[in-house]
Amino acid sequence: MGVKRQLRYIILLSSPITIILVIFLSILSGSTVIHPADVIEAFLSFDSDNVTHTIIMTSRMPRAVGAMLIGALLAMSGALMQGMTRNYLASPSIMGVSDGAAFAITLSVIFLPALTSLQMVMLSLVGSALGTGVVFGIASLVRNGLSPVKMAIIGTIIGTFFSSVSAALATYFQVSQTMSFWYNARIHQMSPDLLWFTIPFAVAGILLALALANSVTILSLGDETAVGLGQRKGLIKALTMLSVVIMTGISVALIGKVGFVGLIIPHITRFFTGTDYRWVIPCSAVIGGIFLTLSDSLSLYINYPFETPIGVVTAMIGVPFFLYLIKTRGVGSHR
Template identity: 35%
Template sequence: MLFNTTFRKIFGLILGIILLLLLMCASLIYGYAETNVVTVVKAFTNFNGSNEHIIVYNVRLPRALIAAVVGASLAIAGAIMQALTKNPLASPSIFGINAGAGFFVVVAVSVFYVNSYQTYTWLAFAGAAFTAFLVYFVGSLGREGLTPMKLTLAGAAMAALFSSLTQGLLVVNEAALDQVLFWLAGSIQGRKMESLYTVLPYILPAILISLFFAQKINVLTMGEDVAKGLGQRTGLLKITGALIVIILGGGAVAVAGPIAFIGIVIPHFSRFLVGNDYRWILPYCIVLGGSLLVFADILARLVVMPEEVPVGVMTAIIGTPFFVYIARRGFGN
């Protein structure tokens, strides 16, 4: 634990907020179109309809805000999943939540030709919930019952299944492939504020509720028997946690597609900074998860300019070494 006093934790959180704001400012400045700080400031204080101002206000601002919200959502979802399952590899991507939500959206696009953000959101929630149920059910089968390793294997199996079904649908429907291919790789390019407005009424309450339940999560991580002995209704807490994960994971997929590794990397990094107290882990997940995705989005638009890499590719490049390290440490290899 790097920050071992309350003062240091507060100071670190303030630094994280400043980092997030600086990265969001950088996201407004840097890209294919050349702009600078003065241009960005004038776009908000003296908008004149120029191409530069339109790009800043209508293109880059939504990207920065969406990246911050999606990154925070995935990080909190991963932290809660790891607490509830006692599995260091738990995250919406590894447990197939992202793949299931994405599959439901692709079915809507390729079969029913849906193009409504509101419909995408509800379908992503349904896909996330259905996948979570399948992973829990499959992971519970067998004599030993539910174990972290079986949950991981069940999640990987569901992720592979829904990814394969998604690819199969797109093979037989090339028109849908053109529409969702970039989104499936995880991307916030071209996203409008409308998409954020659609999911924010669900994501924001879920984040606030997760912060309210942080102390109860602390008790639950001490063991279910201990939690019950202290009067905690563990079943209700687990259901609430599962609903929060479904809303955050499904909402993130609806806006940005299946973005991997943030839900694994950020919770572990937050624990490294502040220890195992979820009253601090979750706020750190908000600022660090948002910061990581905004940073990855900046890199995504710069590395092969004038072309752009899906932000999901950048998070995979950043997150894969951490995933390997956590997998080896978490399962004692």
């Protein structure tokens, strides 16, 4: 345990430098060659007439920051869900949270095309809550429905249903091209204005997650233990899902559905830090942000000079990890 305690501090204390280096690497990545000196110059003495400076500040920098933020939000969401449910397969992409948000955005594009950025984000949050509520509602009605594998199956079925209905509506109303952005997670099409707009909401979700960290640790010990320790189980679970809905809804509104980040990063984090969610949640944010940013950089070179959707990169890593978890962990809890 002493080693893991040291790793906790190493991850968090080294995170500012690591994050800066990863963002710097992301800015350098792409079909247009940009030299490190250009990046430094753009930050120290930005020249709007310099095309390279404009590319850095209006395209690559928001993209890198967005990938870092979204990776952190999805990883924290997955950690919260796994801790709260004691389900090692819980994640926004598997439990219907992301698909519910994308479904709501599909409806807004079709029926409410003039929505403001705030309204779009709010609708995405409502969709996240809808997806979560449907999955947990059905799981509670099915025998042993809250077990890890059954919940994963139910979440996958509900997510597929939302995706199918969204695709059918998009095709019928001829908005498939517009909706492909949200279903293929093309991070290069992310709106910088929407990114800066959503940061206060993201901060609110992150602060709520951090505030709940100790309570989630207690919940992860089991419901009976949590009640015995005086935990207000219903309230904590409601606030935890509120944080998940906020963070996942923002992620989907920004770049669409990104799979597996919320599944694999919490497991990797617990391997390094142990099962205390006071450490798992913030460390998941750091590792998740770095992971998604590096995945985005890799997506630029898999089929160079064409860009590969970032979801393909995360799936290449996530699918084998998902199968590994099912094979090695069976139907038990995540602890």
